[in-house]
Structure formats: structure tokens, C-alpha cells
Amino acid sequence: MRALILKLAHHPSVERFVRGSRLFRGLVRRFIAGDDLQTALRVSEELAQRGLLVTLDNLGENTTTVEEAQAAKETYIAMLRAIAQSPAAESTNISIKLTQCGLDLDVDLAKRVLEEVLDVAAEHRNFVRVDMESSAYVDRTLDIMEAVFSQRKNTGTVLQSYLRRTPQDLERLLRLGMRIRLVKGAYLEPPEIAFPRKSDVDRAYVEQTERLLKSGLYHAIATHDERIIRHAQEFAHREGIPKDAFEFQMLYGIRRDLQESLAADGYRVRVYVPFGDRWYPYFTRRLAERPANVLFILKAIFRG
Ligand SMILES: Cc1cc2nc3c(=O)[nH]c(=O)nc-3n(C[C@H](O)[C@H](O)[C@H](O)COP(=O)(O)OP(=O)(O)OC[C@H]3O[C@@H](n4cnc5c(N)ncnc54)[C@H](O)[C@@H]3O)c2cc1C
Numbered sequence: 001m002r003a004l005i006l007k008l009a010h011h012p013s014v015e016r017f018v019r020g021s022r023l024f025r026g027l028v029r030r031f032i033a034g035d036d037l038q039t040a041l042r043v044s045e046e047l048a049q050r051g052l053l054v055t056l057d058n059l060g061e062n063t064t065t066v067e068e069a070q071a072a073k074e075t076y077i078a079m080l081r082a083i084a085q086s087p088a089a090e091s092t093n094i095s096i097k098l099t100q101c102g103l104d105l106d107v108d109l110a111k112r113v114l115e116e117v118l119d120v121a122a123e124h125r126n127f128v129r130v131d132m133e134s135s136a137y138v139d140r141t142l143d144i145m146e147a148v149f150s151q152r153k154n155t156g157t158v159l160q161s162y163l164r165r166t167p168q169d170l171e172r173l174l175r176l177g178m179r180i181r182l183v184k185g186a187y188l189e190p191p192e193i194a195f196p197r198k199s200d201v202d203r204a205y206v207e208q209t210e211r212l213l214k215s216g217l218y219h220a221i222a223t224h225d226e227r228i229i230r231h232a233q234e235f236a237h238r239e240g241i242p243k244d245a246f247e248f249q250m251l252y253g254i255r256r257d258l259q260e261s262l263a264a265d266g267y268r269v270r271v272y273v274p275f276g277d278r279w280y281p282y283f284t285r286r287l288a289e290r291p292a293n294v295l296f297i298l299k300a301i302f303r304g
Contacts, residue, residue: 132157
């Protein structure tokens, strides 16, 4: 079902339908904080008041010109400056995508953009997370991260447990001392590259969570899977790992109850808050994660 939704979503007529249909508007609003940075900052402040941390994501991926990559850089820098002026400055960082920085055009361009963004983040003592995209980008992302991290420590990236290669990548990043966000993985990948069975992904995720928690570095366990979250809590407790030695991360609009209850229990919880008008690819990945979201809409369509 997940693969089917991701495949269908690429079809231009499906995209036109989703973008134009009122039926999807409520769901889009559930997952996307708003169209502009001001709205996203207001959301950050509200979340900060509820004891939650935030990472802001300016939606967009796969830039095709140098000008677009430069524009993405300016947007990221503007975000960092605006965060520094906002009441949620202490609790908000940003997440960025290297394809938005021009990775498809030129690896060196994407690396230079990242370095400039990190330098501005460092002026404001902030941190930049580099999201992980589809498997075609993993080598280039890790190579850029390794090169950049040798000079600039205010960054970290993401590993996806569904990839068969992840145990090796995880050891590579731990040797560097880099902070990792662990996710299950959101893209459509062939079985040679990613585990097709959810039970294998979940098992890998649990093993990798334990490895990260025991590493002594500050990592992010990014999942809404309550069973895995409980396991991480119990494991950390058993190993004597303090609650502030890692953070949980969840997406805006998903399991708000769990976000708040973990924060109330003294855990650090960061919410990934996407904003902007280029929401379609992000939105379709959220739909595919939970086919019930789509069934809900189909029922509404057939009900007339
Ligand atoms: C902070 C954060 C950052 C991320 N960054 C990346 C990244 O850089 N690269 C990448 O490939 N992926 C990223 N992801 C997405 C991730 O790979 C998964 O696709 C996503 O988190 C769903 O998996 P899960 O761990 O919640 O587990 P699942 O087993 O998919 O879900 C567990 C439970 O969570 C709830 N849930 C999960 N998804 C939804 C949804 N869409 N709608 C409603 N309920 C839902 C349901 O109750 C479900 O039963 C990120 C996720 C988070 C939380």
C-alpha cells in the first residue's frame, strides 16, 4: 500500500487532483505548519510554551539551477537570523536538504552552501540537521557531512534503518563523533537496497537505537512508534543513561499526545515543523506512512 501510494503520488494527474481538492486541505494543514516563516515561528513559540523543542524545515527539494540553490541558502540563513531574534531561540534549530542546496547539480556547490549556512548558525550558537533523502543521495550526503564536520561541529545528519547499509554508515558517523537522527526511512526503495518487510525495519531500528544510546553522544530517536519509544526508555533506564542525554523527535501533526506526555515525563522532545508552499512531496510521504489517511479521504469522496 505504501509503495502504491508513493508511486501514484508521482503521477501528474494525481498531483493536480490532490493540490486542487478541498478534501485534502484539512490533512495538509495537519502536517504543514503554514506558508511562511512567521507562521512557523509562531508555531515554534507555542510548542516551546508546551515544553517542546523544534526543528524548522523550509519545504522544497531537488533544485535545478545554481540560482535556486543560492536562494535556498539565503532562506536558510534568514531562518537562522529570525530564530535568533525570536522568543523560541533557545529551543529551535533547522533541518535542511542537500538537494535544495544544489546536490543534483554539483557536489561542491551543495557543500559550499552547507558550510555558509553552518557558519551563520555558529554565529547564533545554533545547530543544523541535514535530512537524509532517497538512497541515491546517501553516499554523497555522508561524504559531504564527513568533509564539513572536520571543520564545523554544529551539524549532524540522519540515518534510515530500512537501508541494508545503515549499520556500516552508523559506525562511520560514530567514529567521527557526529550526532545522528535515526529514522525508519520514508522513500520508495527497491528490496536490494531497503528491507521490504516492516518487521525487519523495526528490528534494525531497535538495534540501532540501542547502539546510539550507548555511544555517549547526543542523538535523536525520531519515531512515533510507541513500542520502540518505550523500549528506548527502558533500555536507557537500565543502562543508566540520563533522560537529557538524547532526544525523541516526532513530526508536526503526528502523536501530539505522545509528544506532550514524554515532555511531561522529563524527556527532551523535538517536533519537526515543516512550512512553505512546496509541500507536495513531503505530504505524500506522510500519506504513504499511514494508508488510513488515504482511506479516510477515499471514503469522503465516495460518500459524495
Ligand atoms: C523528526 C523526524 C524527522 C525525519 N526525517 C527523515 C529524513 O530525514 N529522512 C527520511 O527518510 N525520513 C525521515 N523521517 C520519516 C521517517 O523515516 C518515517 O517515515 C516516519 O517517521 C514514520 O515512521 P515511524 O518511525 O513513526 O514508524 P511507523 O511504524 O511508520 O509508525 C508508528 C506509528 O506512528 C503513527 N504514524 C506514523 N506515521 C504517521 C502518519 N504519517 N500519519 C499518522 N500517524 C502516523 C501511527 O500511529 C503508526 O502506527 C523523519 C521522521 C521524524 C519523526
